[in-house]
Amino acid sequence: MARFERIPRSEREQELVDRVPRILPACARTPTMSLDSAMIVKEGRGSKIRDLSGNEYIDYLLGSGPMLVGHCHPDVVAAAHAAIDQGSSFLLPNEAAVLLADEIARVTPCAERVAFGSTGSDAVFFALRLARAYRGRDKILKFEGGYHGQADHATMSNQWTKQPAEYPAAVPNSEGIPASVRDEVLVAPFNDIDRAASIIEANAEDLAAVIVEPMQRTVTPREGFLEGLREVTRRLDIPLIFDEVVTGFRFGLSSAQGYYGVTPDLTVMGKSLSAGHPLSVVCGNDELMKYSEGARRITGSYVAMTGTFSGNLVSSAVGLAVIKVLQQDGVYESLFARGRRLMEAVSSAFEKVDIPCQVAGEPPAFEPWFTDQAVVDYRSSMTADPGPTHRFGQALFERGILKGHEKFFVSIAHSDEDIDVTIDAINEAAEEVAEAR
Ligand SMILES: Cc1ncc(COP(=O)(O)O)c(C=O)c1O
Known part of the structure; x- marks a missing residue:
């Protein structure tokens, strides 16, 4: 493959780039921390996206995860057109x-019944509501640094927490969150089962739910952590919710709960199931899901979970097509093999240039953290130096490789050639990061 030479921004792209911050302030995102990387995306095909000026990038941002099967997968496009x-x-x-609901229930260990939403955020919101109805309590426990979308409770102590409070106090990560929400969210450290269990036990009388990303951002669970959460929540009859918006269908057809072998009471999913079309899922055991039965509007104990677009035909048809693609032989094996090659390449590239780097995560979604400490929770991830992270992202971008701010997402469309090209870029970028130190 020819060396990447960035085509200068066309007049049209420049004009649109300039308009974004004025008219779409919340969407003024750039691929790297540098404003120079701002782009207007024209299209995506397979493992690549192209900007309006004609630059083509190997895409590991994948729209923040949903494009697990790659952009414009032919079966997905055909299903969307037919629908x-x-x-x-x-x-x-x-x-x-x-x-689609039947298929999700068939492959997802916790799923006896299913409900649809449109975004990961609304699915989290619905799951918390189901748990509150079941428990007749309001508080939730989440893990520091975990991201569960944009609902008020979810926005507490997430991965953008600058100054964590003393456990179990939560801090808001946005203006505009009602002050009362602070009292309804407790926070525990990920991967510390003793600490988490003691906070859960001490607050059991007030808790409606414990919600956790089974892999928190890119921090993998220590052996025994998810199992310990399962044990304490089951013993105290507190619903355990897995937020699998990232890990759902990415770690296998049975998602992270199958991969790690721990079954929660409720699960929320989104992103990769519907390849960029708005669809999210709440699924779980009947004891909780039954609160969403329409007849309960009349009989009482009803949890409202409706949404205009929930389970719409196009998204559902796409979801079925995606599952069919993912069921093909060897799909996950090669996804994991390619992701593993990239993880190893990042690790060895920074070892060679003597920059401490922990590559955390699982092969389909991982991230290098520039620290000499093991990254096991949010506070240890905060020891990472943001400088090399930004320089690495920029150096890759200049070589035609697009990585998310938080993760490398690998798709089933990334070819061996894409991985070879990316590994060369990783090696060069690591040297550039070392030179800048
Ligand atoms: C783990 C997790 N939960 C929930 C969400 C929210 O999903 P959405 O952006 O579709 O609302 C996200 C989004 O990144 C996520 O990563």
């Missing part, structure tokens, strides 16, 4: 939604 020809949103059930 669109039949209409898109009816509120009433459609055939694809029913088949």
Whole structure:
């Protein structure tokens, strides 16, 4: 593959780049920390995206994760086109939604029943509501640094926490969160089962739920951590919710709960299931899911979980197509093998230039943390030096490789050639990061 030479921004792209911060302030994102990397995306195909000026990048941002099967996968595009020809949103059930719910229940260990939403954030919100109805309590426990979307409770002590409070106090990560929410969220350290269990036990009378990302951002669970959470929550009859918006269908058809072998009471998923179309999932055991039965509106104990677009035909048809693609032989094996090659390449590139770097995560989603400490929770991740992170991202970008601010996401569309090119870029970028020190 020819060496990447960035084409200068066209007049049209420059004009649109300039307009974004004015008209779309919340969307003024750039691929790296440098404003120079701002782009307007024209299209994505397979493992690559292209900007309006014609630059093509190997894409490990993957739209923040949803494009696990790659951009414009032909089966997905065909399913979306066929569905669109039949209409898109009816509120009433459609055939694809029913088949998709069945399929999710078949492959997801915790899922006896299923509900759809449109975004990961609304699925988290619904799951917490189900747990509150079941428990008749309000408080939730989450883990420091865990991200669960944008609902008020989820926005406490997430991965953008600058000044963590003393456990179990939570801090808001946005203005505009009602002050009362502080009292309804408790926080524990990820991977410290003794500390987490003692906070859960001390607050059991007030807790509605414990919510956790089974792999928190890119921090993998220590052996016994998820099992310990399962034990203490089961003993105290507190619903355990796995937020699998990132890990769902990415770690295998049975998601992280199958991969790590721990079954929660409720799970939320989104992102990769619907390849960029709005769809999220709440699924779990009948004892909790039954609160969403419509008849309960009349009989009482009803949890409202409706959404205009929830389970719409196009997203559901796409979800079915994605699962079919992921069921093909060898798909996860090669996804993991390619991700593993990249993880090893990052590790050895920084070892060679003598920069301490911990590559955390699992092969389909991982991140280098520039620290000499093991990254086991949010506070240890805060020891990482942001300088090399930014320089590494920028150096890759200049070599035609797009990585997310938080992770490398690997897709099933990344070819061996993409991985070879990326590894060469990783080696060069590591040297550039070392020279800048
Ligand atoms: C673990 C996790 N939960 C929830 C969400 C929220 O999903 P959405 O952005 O679709 O609302 C995200 C999004 O990145 C996530 O990573």
